[in-house]
Amino acid sequence: MVCALFALFVESLAAQDLGPHFLKIKDGIYVYARDANSNCGIIVTPEGVVLIDSGPNPPDSLIILKAVQQLTSQPIRLLINTETHNDHTTGNFVFSPPAMVIGAAGAAAGIKNYYDPKRNEKLMAESGEMREAFRGFRLVTPHVEFHDRMVLQLGDRTIELLQLNNIHSDADTAVWLPKERVLFSAATAAVKRFGFLRPFVTIESIKSDIKKLKALDPVVVVPAHGLPGTVQLLDETDTFYDILLDRVGKQMAQGKSLDEIKVELRLPEYQNWSGGKERLDTNIEAAYRALRK
Numbered sequence: 001m002v003c004a005l006f007a008l009f010v011e012s013l014a015a016q017d018l019g020p021h022f023l024k025i026k027d028g029i030y031v032y033a034r035d036a037n038s039n040c041g042i043i044v045t046p047e048g049v050v051l052i053d054s055g056p057n058p059p060d061s062l063i064i065l066k067a068v069q070q071l072t073s074q075p076i077r078l079l080i081n082t083e084t085h086n087d088h089t090t091g092n093f094v095f096s097p098p099a100m101v102i103g104a105a106g107a108a109a110g111i112k113n114y115y116d117p118k119r120n121e122k123l124m125a126e127s128g129e130m131r132e133a134f135r136g137f138r139l140v141t142p143h144v145e146f147h148d149r150m151v152l153q154l155g156d157r158t159i160e161l162l163q164l165n166n167i168h169s170d171a172d173t174a175v176w177l178p179k180e181r182v183l184f185s186a187a188t189a190a191v192k193r194f195g196f197l198r199p200f201v202t203i204e205s206i207k208s209d210i211k212k213l214k215a216l217d218p219v220v221v222v223p224a225h226g227l228p229g230t231v232q233l234l235d236e237t238d239t240f241y242d243i244l245l246d247r248v249g250k251q252m253a254q255g256k257s258l259d260e261i262k263v264e265l266r267l268p269e270y271q272n273w274s275g276g277k278e279r280l281d282t283n284i285e286a287a288y289r290a291l292r293k
């Protein structure tokens with residue numbers, strides 16, 4: 001349930017001239033959030049613009065490019081890929097060159113691994129606008145990778161990149177602006193949607209990274225997908241995993257098999273979450289793996 005205060009917060013953010021789906025978070029910090037698609041962060045600094053992901057698809061990347069040109073005459077200097085999946089990285093080519101692309105260790109290999117030319121073909125078949133936006137496409141992967149933590153200093157802006165491990169893709173990065181107390185949480189916060197938990201993802205890792213990010217004490221949390229909010233987004237995700245572990249644990253205590261649990265488990269509190277049964281099943285599998293240890 002969206003509380004009135006939160007709705008007000010989002011509404012006030014939307015009041016500026018960049019077009020639909022752009023939100024102003026703080027001076028010089030914007031987010032492009034189109035429905036439940038992947039978000040793109042825009043950070044203007046006196047030393048150039050830093051982008052956080054390249055938008056869900058190339059038409060979005062072009063809209064973002066135009067908005068940046070409206071905001072500043074500074075070039076887009078750095079582009080951070082917060083994960084390796086194509087809905088965060090396909091538009092890299094729109095910004096690079098000149099932008100240098102940064103990701104956590106393993107990001108370049110991960111993006112190459114997930115790259116699917118058929119997905120691009122399918123998208124291009126959707127509309128003339130999409131085909132046009134793909135003009136000049138090339139797979140652009142990070143030029144720089146970091147381990148654990150990397151600090152960018154652009155003029156008076158400090159931007160910290162924090163490596164997240166085994167929480168979603170094979171190279172995930174949270175972005176933290178300590179002065180502004182704005183956190184781009186990558187996939188740690190699931191906004192009313194079940195994450196797709198691949199076999200290498202563990203609930204322990206997700207919970208420990210949520211704890212690490214909460215300890216930063218952010219004022220604004222921008223998730224990978226969905227509208228920005230407060231630390232409540234991290235709390236809600238943490239609570240979801242607690243409830244999931246509890247319910248799966250009870251079924252296991254009754255001697256139920258994983259397949260039986262997938263059929264029988266009920267999470268009435270999360271009926272309004274999207275993502276479908278297949279995604280929920282990957283969550284049940286992860287809880288089962290965690291509890292079987």
Ligand SMILES: [Zn+2]
Binds near residue numbers: 083085168169
């Ligand atoms: Zn993803």
